[in-house]
Amino acid sequence: MNTIYNFSAGPAVLPKEVLQEAASEMLDWHGSGMSVMEMSHRGPEFMSILAQAQADLRELLHVPANYKILFLQGGGLGENAIVPLNLVGRKPQPATVDFIHTGSWSGKSLKEAKKYANVNIAASSESTGFDGVPDPSSWKLSTNAAYVHLCTNETIDGVEYHFVPDVGQQTNGAPLVADMSSHILSRIIDVSKYGVIFGGAQKNIGPAGLTLVIVREDLLGTALPMNVPFFLKDESLNAAFLAAAKERGLLQLKGHKSVGGMRASIYNAMPIEGVQALVAFMRDFAGANG
Numbered sequence: 001m002n003t004i005y006n007f008s009a010g011p012a013v014l015p016k017e018v019l020q021e022a023a024s025e026m027l028d029w030h031g032s033g034m035s036v037m038e039m040s041h042r043g044p045e046f047m048s049i050l051a052q053a054q055a056d057l058r059e060l061l062h063v064p065a066n067y068k069i070l071f072l073q074g075g076g077l078g079e080n081a082i083v084p085l086n087l088v089g090r091k092p093q094p095a096t097v098d099f100i101h102t103g104s105w106s107g108k109s110l111k112e113a114k115k116y117a118n119v120n121i122a123a124s125s126e127s128t129g130f131d132g133v134p135d136p137s138s139w140k141l142s143t144n145a146a147y148v149h150l151c152t153n154e155t156i157d158g159v160e161y162h163f164v165p166d167v168g169q170q171t172n173g174a175p176l177v178a179d180m181s182s183h184i185l186s187r188i189i190d191v192s193k194y195g196v197i198f199g200g201a202q203k204n205i206g207p208a209g210l211t212l213v214i215v216r217e218d219l220l221g222t223a224l225p226m227n228v229p230f231f232l233k234d235e236s237l238n239a240a241f242l243a244a245a246k247e248r249g250l251l252q253l254k255g256h257k258s259v260g261g262m263r264a265s266i267y268n269a270m271p272i273e274g275v276q277a278l279v280a281f282m283r284d285f286a287g288a289n290g
């Protein structure tokens with residue numbers, strides 16, 4: 001058979017040596033007697049594989065110590081929701097996020113972001129058929145954006161950034177979020193210029209099924225709160241607080257028994273009026289009880 005060359009945009013061709021090594025370890029990974037697909041995903045063998053993969057990537061991309069390397073699921077597309085859900089809560093609501101629209105993938109990302117924030121399309125090359133990156137001097141960035149999103153390589157439209165835009169000054173320090181799905185690991189990047197970098201593995205990294213996220217540590221853990229635990233200043237008023245809340249039609253505010261205090265869970269179906277009623281009640285209660 002003639003040599004086959006696989007030009008797929010992903011899942012893409014993998015180096016023969018990598019496939020051969022994986023095949024040779026398939027029945028017995030490093031003398032463990034198990035294949036990687038049979039071992040505990042929390043056991044020491046797999047933890048060592050994970051740690052090595054993170055260390056290798058940190059070295060290859062010169063990832064600074066204040067950035068975490070995450071291996072997630074959900075693909076690049078999943079990050080279109082995960083990123084806004086984690087970053088817009090850092091700003092007063094409703095937050096604004098800035099997008100540079102350079103093709104299909106940044107288009108998909110901004111469409112998803114509209115579910116969680118006001119989207120400002122700071123620049124777009126749509127009217128010229130996505131023929132390049134608009135000159136950064138023309139970008140209309142917001143002064144208080146939660147982040148600025150770019151797709152640094154538009155796989156479908158063939159538009160690639162060959163520079164890292166400096167958006168900090170205009171946006172009061174908004175982090176740059178970059179979808180690097182289709183060119184990560186093809187070049188040296190200055191990770192420190194970005195807040196979040198993400199990409200599916202199936203092009204330049206490995207097989208499909210894994211999403212790489214590199215995130216600056218200070219941006220972690222800022223998801224919009226779903227469960228809001230709180231404590232009264234005077235905990236002897238807990239019972240009175242709960243009774244008065246019930247009278248106002250505000251139920252189930254008692255905190256989890258392992259921590260005490262109060263907890264308001266505000267899942268998706270809680271209307272904004274419910275949150276407003278709770279806030280008004282808390283103000284009244286605070287006023288009446290000093």
Ligand SMILES: Cc1ncc(COP(=O)(O)O)c(C=O)c1O
Nearest residue numbers: 075076077105155179181182200
């Ligand atoms: C730039 C870019 N972003 C996102 C995606 C979607 O990635 P996934 O299939 O991992 O969700 C792709 C897929 O080709 C892509 O090229």
